[in-house]
Amino acid sequence: MRIGIDVGGTNTDAVLVDGTTVLAGAKAATTQDVTSGIVTALDSLQAQRPFDPAGVGAVMIGTTHFVNALIEARRLAPTAALRLGLPATSSLPPMVDWPSRLVDAIAGRAYLAHGGHEFDGRHITELDEDELRRHAGDMIAHGVRTVAISSVFSPVNAEFELRAAEILTEELGPDVAISLSHEIGRIGLLERENATIINAALRELATTIVDGLADSVAGHGIAAPLYLSQNDGTLMDVDYARRYPVSTFASGPTNSMRGAAILSGFQTCAVVDVGGTTSDVGVLTNGFPREATTEVTVAGIRTNFRMPDVLSIGIGGGSLVRATAGGVTVGPDSVGYRLTELARVFGGDTLTATDVAVASGRADIGDRSRVADLDPAFVAAALERIGADVADAVERMRTSSEPLPVVAVGGGSILLPDELPGCGTVHRPEHFAVANAIGAAIAQVGGVVDRIYSIAPGARDTVVDEARQEAVDRAVAAGADPSTVAVADFDEVPIPYLPGNATRIRCKAVGDLRMEQQ
Amino acid sequence: MSAMRVTQADLVPLARGAAVLGGGGGGDPHIGRLLAERALAQHGEVDVVPVESVPADACVLPIAMMGAPTVMVEKIPSVDQIATALETLARYLGRTPTHVACMEAGGVNSTVPFVAAARLGLPLIDGDAMGRAFPELQMVLPTLGGIQATPMSIVDEKGNKGVLDTIDNHWAERLARSATIDMGCATIVSLYAMTGAQVRDNFVPGTLSLCLDLGRTIERARAEHHDPVRAVADRLGGRVLHTGKVLDVARRTATGFARGEAIVEGLGDQKGSRMVLHFQNEHLLAELDGQLLVTSPDLIVVLDTDTGEPVTTEALRYGHRVSVVSAPCDERWHSPAGIELVGPRYFGYEVDPVRFDGSTSAA
Structure with missing residues (x-):
């Protein structure tokens, strides 16, 4: 058995699973301290289906806590950013493109x-x-408690970042946390450095939160190892999580998509998560979300995190429905969380997508008689609009002409028809309300290589083999069972204007978590 | 046309417009924009002056980044490196520069001259030597006009400086390319030193203000919910060739340059038809259902269908919804010498050039 927990901004969900079978699911309100919400959810799980804590093999937690801490600029530690590259790069020093509010929040130097x-x-x-030791002296004088180190082309060779970390540890002592850019991001100095500085600023909070998570699980008598979900849907252990809190930033949508896939049984599919205001469409390939290839901005900071590629459109349960000269429109504006007071079926006088779904008989919530007056042709037109817009979003996310199954989750998925034009049947799995926690519970372990190689003539196969082997080795080092590790993703892009067949290779290997026998 | 003063706020739309003129190449102007913003913040705004206002005896020094934009996003050039390239050439020539100029309005090289101009306190000429992006340094209109690329300076971020004096512009490309690789693949070069009179005869006028205007056109179309792709095509006097979804991108490395093909499957009105884009660093040929619609030297621009955001060949990926626009290049590129320098055969495609509107008339 495993336990999956999703700590969202509003709810904390927990599930007990055996393999991919969901044995029980529970919801509790997320609390300020995170841990008491987890305790409540675990209690509720135990009440639903009593289980022996000793029989739990692993606990997986997905959380948006760290990204929220950055967005709200709270509990961030005084941070130094050290960049190795002089005389290059001096015109754009670290944090040059940050909002000044966040530079202040981390007392960034x-x-x-x-x-x-x-x-x-x-x-x-x-x-x-000597230069590094002088900088270290200045860091001490300014009360720096955590340091981000970046070095030009460290994804190609990390030796300078590693040596600089040794020197800083000698000077600053072991209590100052050090984050290295080559372990966090890819080519693109400013974006990788930004992610590393964010990571550094979150290190103290990570220790507090991760210890709290461990305590709350241990408090239930569960001795099993604890893991946290990463952006790409793979797991990290708690020691890694203390060092790389930034790796959790996009785990929310990733877990939701992977949970939907497990519940529906599809490894390759489109997932439509329909909420109150938007529908988020993502694509899973071989069980993992397709990643965005462009820079991602978090709290106004440009980064190159590995984030899932998600397309949001303004259609949700609270979307406003209007008749216009050009036909019926749905969204993008929404009553949002006030659905249960403003929508017609809940006694309000705003016509929402939920009202239309109830009028058509697709859903039965609230007071159906309050929408009995709607013209059936109007209702049909509105639902057709919703179906067409969602189908269009799925179509846009599709990358091949192969048929792609569509899985719908989220409270607003009642809006969707059983068939999407051009996309076929809409699959609606059970337990969709706790898809996030399920996604966390079934996560695997991965290893990634992303580097520029200079490929000599005839040496391509050797280089490709090396890259694949390194990804596999990294997955095993991260805790994957070697017998299950396989390359899940491979991408090879020649780099324009560079000589010598310079090629960027990205390779990801994943495998099942190596479980200790309980 | 009158002089304009370019401020930090202008650099975002200018860089976006430059990516349009890049025709898929020329590099992502983001780092160049950040550098220019920094230089303007430290050294003041830049006066951009029309080509026709430049005195005939002016000493004009153009400037550009040479190498791989992918390296530039990692090993970021410094403001001083850019200024040094210009100063090195001026010292070799024994002249005092009066104006900075742009070699390549497409891509990252649109913003690099702003750094030099701000740092040295010189005016920048509103125009460039290509009107778009091309991958090699002899591929400029001044080559057609008999202007020598050298003496040219080449400077790296470590402080190494060189001056080349070659027998022709192809040799300048060859030697500068070798030096650039040894210097770490992101050098700054100053070359094609010209008088004001030569600039008037050999530059494409108004291309920096065109970049700015293109960027603003895209922003305005988005804000007003108009079609940004159509707006770009109209502004360039071109046409929208195709709208669809990227179905496949095949890249292979041949002769050191990345050669690729992208298939764009038609959507909407174009459903059922299929465009093949042939690109190396820039888009060079566009075929629709086997028929060649346009080739280099005219401009082939790929834009995100919804946002009008220009898409570089590196960023092209499966599933991307894009529109393809063709637009006329400067007429001088259609001369026999121009076609020899930048026509499809130079890039290894055995076809005759086709203009943006499908016509094949020579100049």
Whole structure:
């Protein structure tokens, strides 16, 4: 058995699963301290279906806590950003493109030092250890408690980041947390550095929260190891989570999509999550969300996190429905969380998508008699509009002409027809309300390589094999069962204007979590 | 046309418009924009002056980044490196520059000259040497006009400086390319030193203000819920060739340059028809259902259908909803010498050039 927990901004969901079978699911309100909400959810799970805590093999938690802390700019530690690359890069120092509010919130201090690599691994300049020790002295003087280190082309060679970390630890002592950019992001200095600084600023909070999570689970007599969900749908253990809180940022939508896939049985499908205001459409390929290839902005900061590619359209249960000269429109404006007071079926006088669904008989909630007066042709036109817009979004996310099953989750999925034009049957799995927690519970372990290789003539196969093997090794090192690890994603892009067949290779290997026998 | 003063706020639309003129290449102008913003913040705004206002005896030094934009997003050039390239050439020539100029309005090289102009306190000429983006340094109108690329300076971020003096512009490309690779693939070059009179004869006028206007056109169309793709096509005097979804992108590396093909499956009115885009660094050929619609040197621009955001060849990916626009290039590129320099055969495609409107008339 495993337990999956999703700590969202509003609700904390918990599920008990055996393999991919859901044994029980529970919801509780998320609390300020996070832990008491989890305790309540676990109690409720135990009440629904009593289980032996010793029989739980692993506990997986997905949380939006860290991204919310950044957005709200609270509980962030005083942070230094050290970049190795002088004399290159000096015109755009660390945090140059940050909102000043967030620089203030982390008391951010930027340091530039010599070092860095060329694209082919040569040194730009040598590391200047005295310079680093001088910077360390200034960090101490300014009360810095956590440091982000970035070095030019560290995804190609990380030696300078690693050496600089040793020096800073000598000078600052072991209590100052150090985050290294090559472990966090990909090519693109500013974006990778930004993600690393965010990570650094969250390190203290991560320790507090992760310890709290561990305590609340242990408090239930569960001795099983604890894991947190990452952006790409794979797991990290608690030690890793303490060091890389930024890796949890997009785990919410990822877990929701993966949960929907498990519930429906499809490994490759489109997932439509219909909420009150928007419908979010994502695509799973071999069980993992397709990642966005463009930069992602979080709290006004440009990063290159591995985020799932999600398309949001303004159609949800609370979307306003209007008759216009050009036909019936649905959304993008919505009554949002006030649905249960403003919608017609709940006694209000605003016509929403939910009212139309009730009038058509697709859903039976609220007071159906309050929408009996709607013209059936109007209702049909509104539902057709919803179906067409959602089908269009699915179509846009599709990457091949192969048929793609569509799975609908979320409270608003009652709006969707049984057949989407051009997309076929809409699958509606049970337990969709706790899809996030299920997604967390079934997560696997992965390893990623993303690097520029200079490929000599005839050496392509060797380079590709090396990259694949490194991804597999990383997955195993992260806790995957070696017998289950396989390459899940491989991408090879020649880089324009670079000589010597420079090619960027991205490879991800995943496998099942290696479970200790209980 | 009168002079305009470019402020930090203008750089976002200018960079977006430059990506349109990049025709899929020229690099993502984001880093160039950040550098220019920084330079303007530190050294003041830049006066952009019309080509016709430049005195005949002016000393004009154009500037550009050479190498791989992918390297530039990692090993970011500095404001000083950019200024140094210009100063190095001026010192070699023994002249005092009066104006900075742009070599390539498409892509990242639209913003690099703003850094030099702000840092050195010189006016920047509203125009460029291509009117779009091309991958090699001899591919400029001044080559057609008999202007020598060299003496040229080449500068890296480490402080290495070089000056090349070559027998022709192809040799300048060849030697500068080798040096750029050894210097770490992101150099700044200053080349094609010209008088004001030569600039008037050999530049595409007004392309920096065109970039700014294109960027604003896209923003305005979005804000007013008009079709940004149509707005771009209209502003360029071009046409919308195709709207669809990227079905496949195949890339292979041949002769050092990335060569690729993208298939755009028609949607809406174009359902059932299929466009093949042939690209290397820029889009070079567009075929619809086997019929060649347009080739280099005219401009082939791929835009996000909904937002009008220009899409570089590197960012093209499966499922992306895009529209393809063709637009006329500067007429001088259609001369026999122009076609020899940047026509489809130069890039290895054995076809005759086709203009943006499907016509094949030579200049």
